[in-house]
Amino acid sequence: MWPIMLAALTTLVFSLPLVPAIMEWKRRLDIAPLPIDADHTLDVASVAAEFRAMLDAPGEGDAVKTDRAPGQVLQVMECWDPAPAEIGLRTCWRVLATKGSLILPDDFTFTRELYATHSLSSGLGNRLLTVMTEGDMLFRHGSVLQRWAYARSAHIQSRCRLLGPLLAQQAILIEKECDFSSLTAGSIYFGEEAKRAAKYGASTSGARATGKDQMDRANKMPFRDDGRWIVEHDYTFPSNIHYEGNLIVHGDLWIGTGAWIKGSVKATGSISLGRYARIDGALMCGGALSIARSCAIMGPVTAEQSINVSENCLIGLLSRPTSLVAPEVCICIGTTVHGTVSADDQGRVVWANMASHCDEHE
Known part of the structure; x- marks a missing residue:
């Protein structure tokens, strides 16, 4: 009797680690594809489309709350009028969106997304998280892109830093002394000389x-x-x-x-x-x-x-x-x-x- 019980207990102990493998074999839990967050891919077009859909979603007034961009989406005119606290700290914590063109002041940090349907121009020495425009985009001297940018065409002036990918539907002109990580466009001109030619x-x-x-x-x-x-x-x-x-x-x-x-x-x-x-x-x-x-x-x-x-x-x-x-x-x-x-x-x-x-x- 005791030898039989000892053999049974031994078999049970050595079989326990195999239970998860047997369950996986029977139920096949790994057949569904793993989800991939678009923020962790280099598919800027996909991320831009998702952001555009978020802005088009109905909201109350000019405030839109979503999982993608929690907080306020401020609909602005061509020239953004910062609040006193934002002027003092030279920092904007709001998502800015306009159905026209957007011109930004100099020496500002934008910790949220920026969107313009026509064109968008940064100020001198701006720090920008995410930039998207359906028209032309201008990064003025000394500006820094931290995540990604999307535009119809883009002009990157000298001494800018593009830490994230930039995608333009038509062309990118990037000038001297700029740093970049990824540029994608039909034509990428390095300097005015290439564009003039x-x-x-x-x-x-x-x-x-x-x-x-x-x-x-x-x-x-x-x-x-x-x-x-x-x-x-x-x-x-x-x-x-x-x-x-x-x-x-x-x-x-x-x-x-x-x-x-x-x-x-x-x-x-x-x-x-x-x-x-x-x-x-x-x-x-x-x-x-x-x-x-x-x-x-x-x-x-x-x-x-x-x-x-x-x-x-x-x-x-x-x-x-x-x-x-x-x-x-x-x-x-x-x-x-x-x-x-x-x-x-x-x-x-x-x-x-x-x-x-x-x-x-x-």
Whole structure:
């Protein structure tokens, strides 16, 4: 009798830890998808749509209470009139919304959301939590964005800091000495020079020449049957060479001046592009990526360490948006990116003479 009881108790003790697993196997509690809070994603358009719906919800007077934005949503005219306490502390704790344009005073901190249907202009040295407008947005000198911003088009003046993502439906113009984390738009102009070149149809990059014009200037490299060229060591791609196919290098790669690779490029080490180089596909590296002036890259650009882009470069096309992603991104004035630029650690817009230039191999 005792041996049977001892065996039963032993079996019970060792079986207890398996009860949750047996219940999960029988009831399948994990089949429903886990909810994801939009605030913890980079989908600015989704968060903006939710905020817009909150503002459109019926309320009593000009006060709207929701879980999304508890407190008062103050409907304002074009020029906001702060309360005496807000003037004294230079801080606004209310959500401001207008069905027209909104112009903000200088040296103010806004701890809640801002919304305008037409246009929105920050003051000098503002600190802004969240900004949304259906029209044009202007961040004046020295302003700081803490969470996210959404607009039809955006102009970011010098010495601004964008700590959160900025999404524009059409274009973003960001000037020198600005920091950013993520920019997304049909066209992202780094400096007035890039925007002027696009406005007047001028080429900001000598590498934008396409088709027969550039092919006639380049010497062709024989096409590989499998479309891939694999190099098992560091390699220097010659200047003024046209190659049709993908290039894979197990090591560091230097691409010479005027080279044209009609495919994608990948290196396990670092990559340096010489002036006027053109890549029709993706450009990926396991180290640091340096792009000399007047280069053109049509596909995604990624690096595991950093990306340095010199002046007058072109990344992507308006009809073919792409992305440029690295932990650290430094882009010179005069460059244009169509799509997204993302820097996990730090993104910076600088003068041409402040960026480290690529080694050029003739």
